[in-house]
Amino acid sequence: MxxxxxxxxxxxxxxxxxxxxxxxxxxxxxxxxxxxxxxxxxxxxxxxxxxxxxxxxxxxxxxxxxxxxxxxxxxxxxxxxxxxxxxxxxxxxxxxxxxxxxxxxxxxxxxGEGLLALRLRQLRDRLEAEGLFDLERKRTLPAHPQAIAVVTSPTAAAWGDIQKTLKRRYPGLSVLFSPATVQGEPAPASIVKAIERVERDGRAEVLVLTRGGGAVEELACFNDERVVRAVAECSIPVITGIGHQRDETLTDLVADVCAHTPTAAAELVVPDLAVVYAEHRQRIETLQAVVQQQLDIAGDRYYSLSSRLGRLRLDREIQREIEFLNWKKQQLIQVTQQRSQKARQHCHLLAQKLASLDPHAVLKRGYAVVRQENGAIARSAAQLAPGQELLIQLSQGKIKVKIIENSQSEI
Incomplete structure (x- = not known):
């Protein structure tokens, strides 16, 4: 061109x-x-x-x-x-x-991973600025809860560890289980729903949110903002037992108590009744020793005053010392009786509580425990069907029965 x-x-x-x-x-x-x-x-x-x-x-x-x-x-x-x-x-x-x-x-x-760390740090700073991690927001756990809720995976080892620990430390406790997925993409939404389920039920006095140890990415759901806010807004105290001692998530920071491991969470949520009873016995023995010491001191003073009166040979002095000694004696008896009465009442209350927690005592009163073939306790007729076999545990012995008719009407 x-x-x-x-x-x-x-x-x-x-x-x-x-x-x-x-x-x-x-x-x-x-x-x-x-x-x-x-x-x-x-x-x-x-x-x-x-x-x-x-x-x-x-x-x-x-x-x-x-x-x-x-x-x-x-x-x-x-x-x-x-x-x-x-x-x-x-x-x-x-x-x-x-x-x-x-x-x-x-x-x-x-x-890559650096970006995830940056996002986590930014989320933590934002939630901290809102005051969600402040110590003033932390609530104390109830000293002797009668019902607690556990949120974790039904297949996790953490659930079994918690059950064993609670049964050993506080027999008779009502444990409500709210299952959730605790790993992967669906985990945050599942955990939030499990917490909401506990709140709607309304029986639990404290909630235990737990998961066993794992890689950092496996615990990512506990750094999700939805889970953190659900724990922060929960109407009952929340204790977490997530991962190992070295792990710390945003959910741990917002919880009322952080125990780091599932077993540690179970140990913190309830006292050990055996230890409580032993401590009470020790207090009774200490009180008895103090009372005996005071009685010995009063007796020594009585004999000392008697000797002085014998040496003085003054009727007025004798009469005054006798009156003073009688007054001290009455005062000591009154204080001793009050303390002894209080100690007996406390011991009686503990004995009643221990008796009420004993499942065998319940069976002796005519009640029975009905279990399904898989060992689960039958709580509702709606769960059972005619022809199904049940195992009934009585105060003395067990019997196996088969359901002939199922009536679901309430008593």
Whole structure:
């Protein structure tokens, strides 16, 4: 194709003109005006005006020049480090003098695991600013709860550990189980529903949220904002037992008590009745020793005063000392009787409580425990069907029966 001289003059464009045209295309493109780019920092240099770096694609080795002006450096969430992978937000700009384009960076974030850590730190800072982790919000656990709720996976070892610990430390306790998925993407929503289920039930005095140990990513559901807020808004005290001693989640920080492990949570939620009884016996023995000591002191003083009266041989002095001694004697007897009565009442109350917690005592009163074939206690006729075999435990012995008719009417 040939051009005339006039056509050639019209078709020719200057270097500045071509550069300006390319600059207009790049800098006014909607995508390139605000674009996120991920890459590895292959080179990095400081300049009086800012920070210059090169982002490289590790696979294709494609590169793009970047600049962070000094005015923007303090606003970066992550300062670029050579050899590390980052995600940057910026816009494409053309440098006319060299005919080169570069990315003007506004923000830089860590990529991969670093990004997750940054998001977790930002969420923690935001929740902490709201006061969700303040000590003033923490509630004390009830000293002797009659019913507690446990939220965990029904297949987790943590559920078995908690059951064993509670049965050993506090027999007769009512344990309400609210199952939940505690790992993976559906876990946060499942945990929130399990907590809501406990609140709607209304019987539990304290809630135990627990899960056994695992990798950090397996505990991610306990750093989910939905779970943290559900625990913060729960109407009853919450104790967590999540992972191992080294693990700490945002749910642990917002809970009223953090025990770190499932077994430790079970040990904190109820006292050991055997220890409580032993401590009470020790208090009774201490009180008896103090009373006996006071009686011995009073007896010694009585004999001392009697000897003095015998030596003085003064009727008035004798009478005054006798009256004083009688008054002290009556006072000591009264105090001793009051303390003894209080100790007997306390011991009687504990004995009644222990008797009421004894499941064999309940059976002796004519009650029975009905279990299904899988060992679960039958609590409702709606759970049973004609022809199903049941095992009935009586005060003395067990019997196996088969259901002939099922009536679900309430008594």
């Amino acid at each position: 040939s051009y005339t001289e006039s056509q050639l003059e019209e078709a020719v464009i200057s270097v500045a003109g071509l550069t300006s045209y390319i600059q207009l295309l790049l800098e006014h493109d909607e995508v390139l005006r605000q674009v996120w780019v991920v890459g590895e920092v292959s080179s990095l240099s400081r300049h009086s005006k800012g920070l210059f770096l090169t982002l490289q694609d590790p696979e294709t080795k494609a590169e793009i020049k970047c600049v962070v002006w000094n005015s923007q450096l303090s606003r970066l969430a992550q300062l670029p480090v050579q050899g590390e992978q980052i995600v940057v937000l910026g816009s494409i700009r053309l440098y006319p003098q060299r005919g080169q384009y570069q990315l003007t960076v506004w923000q830089a974030l860590p990529a």
